[in-house]
Amino acid sequence: MTRRAKLVLMVLCAAQFIIALDFSILNVALPALGDDLGMGQADLQWAVTAFALPSAGFLLLFGRIADLYGRRKLFLTGLVLFSAASLLATLAWNPPVFLAARALQGLGAAVIVPTGMSLITTTFPEGPQRARALGISGTLLSLGFTVGMVLGGGMTDTLGWRSTMGLLAVAGVLVLAVAPVVLAESRHPERPRVDVPGAVTVTGGLLGVVYGLSSAAERGFGRPDVVAALAGGAVLLAAFGVVESRARQPLVSLPMLRRRTVAWGNLAGLTTFSMMGAVVFLLTLYLQEVLELSALTTGLIFGVQGVLSAVAGLVAPRVIGRFGARATLVGGLLGQAAFTAALLGIGRQQGGAWLAMAAVSLVSVVHLWVIISYGVIATSGLSDAEQGLATGLVTSSQQVGITLGVPLLSSLASAHVASLRDGGASFAAATLGGVRLALGVDTAVLAAVAVLVGVGLRAHGRTGRG
Known part of the structure; x- marks a missing residue:
């Protein structure tokens, strides 16, 4: 690899490492978080779900948008959003604010993950260089999860659960300071269309299903809002299948x-x-x-x-x-x-x-x-x-x-x-x-x-x- 290629890989892997940290660093802090913000046991899984839902639902959409408008541009936008959301999570004064911050973190991750992977595959040619780059990225993702669990426990015991979110904010800003200098712009040569109906139906379907399951933890499966959310989610996911079967450039x-x-x-x-x-x-x-x-x-x-x-x-x-x-x-x-x-x-x-x-x-x-x-x-x-x-x-x-x-x-x-x-x-x-x-x-x-x-x-x- 050239020196510039190594710097590009370092920046992209650092961003992926931060996302892996976010998946795990809060897990061991959940009981302390619940005590501080007044969240019951049934509510604690929302601290995880609020992040994971947008990161899953918007992943394919932002990957396609990056093809249209530039992967570097979207990658930097995702870093800004993620860092700002992490700061908001650090300062959260009640559960709604914290969960909103976690959702924005997930949205930022939905931008960073696909654009980061696309930048790796477009920077490194197919063959040994790309295999090595993807191998390093995968190793750091696994390492990030482990480091997050250990750091989360130590920081929660010594500095409080808010320090875990503060660390993510600082790390995001550090990567953001270097990324614009190192990364070059990259777009898909064919400029594919954005499958907006597919993105709306799959995101809405996932939101309905996960909301229904999560609400059932508190209210039971028989409540009307839980039944409506699960049914609505199932209908939207079925509609997603119909939309994708007719789309010229589908998300799936x-x-x-x-x-x-x-x-x-x-x-x-x-x-x-x-x-x-x-x-x-x-x-x-x-x-x-x-x-x-x-x-x-x-x-x-x-x-x-x-x-x-x-x-x-x-x-x-x-x-x-x-x-x-x-x-x-x-x-x-x-x-x-x-x-x-x-x-x-x-x-x-x-x-x-x-x-x-x-x-x-x-x-x-x-x-x-x-x-x-x-x-x-x-x-x-x-x-x-x-x-x-x-x-x-x-x-x-x-x-x-x-x-x-x-x-x-x-x-x-x-x-x-x-x-x-x-x-x-x-x-x-x-x-x-x-x-x-x-x-x-x-x-x-x-x-x-x-x-x-x-x-x-x-x-x-x-x-x-x-």
Whole structure:
């Protein structure tokens, strides 16, 4: 790489690293955040969902807008928005302000992630340089998640939860100070049209579904507003399918989704991200609210998980080379289910922390194998002209999975906690019961999807058709 190329990669990876930090740095600070702003347990998942929802819903739209108006321009705009939103989150004086700031952070991330990836692929030619650049970017994303968990715990214990958001604001400003000097403008030569109807329907559909699931955690599934939100979300997502089937330049290529490798691969990706995100959220509540561990100790427990994930990333290519992508994908999903099932053994004794650390670390290892193998499968057998759409689907599966997993299982856990509390159980006992129920559902979903993906990809292997 030239010196300028290295500087470009450094800036783009720094931005991706900050986004990874944001996904994890607040997790261990949630109980302290809730106490300070007066947010109940059922509300805490909104601190995660408020960020994840816009980052998933607008990802494809901003990627296409960047093709039209310039990737560098949109990338810098995203950094400005993200940094300002992080400052607002730092200063938030009540839950609505904080959640609005988190939503703006997610919107900024929806701009930064696709434009950053596009700038990498347009800066580095296909081959060893691009592979190296993407490998470095992926490693830093994984490292950012780990560092975020450890930093979040330490900073929350010493400086308070607001310092976690302040760190993101400062980091965003530092990257913004260098990026305009280093990055060159880049546009798609064909200037594709923006699929506005597709963007509106998919974003509205996701918003309705996630709002309905999240509200059910507080109000139950039978309330009219919850039913209306879930039904409206389902209708909009169905409309999105109709819109995409007729669009000349769709956000999501439906014919591509009919290919078995693309469809089953992305189903596996969506499942592994949604279930893993839910496990981290649930264990954070367990460690701090049942075992009453500090935020720093909780962060260190998840730090072990991150170290093993980094090692797993180095080993994954050899595993795939030895057993094949399909076997690694299915085996990884089954392994994730098995190690999640092991978490059902957690209890109110302090030894539960050791079980949680060991099990979630092993879950993370096989989770990373699933991530890499599903990316290989979901982009295999496609022409160069189709790789952009395929990569967009892979990224969307990640973001949508992160969006849906936490509110879905959190709502189940919260409803069960409320039921146990009504029956006279203590807060700690009720919380433990809710966490166990959600972990059981997590295990069942992973096992079911593993079987479906295994059968679907095996059929593809026999027929040789997409």
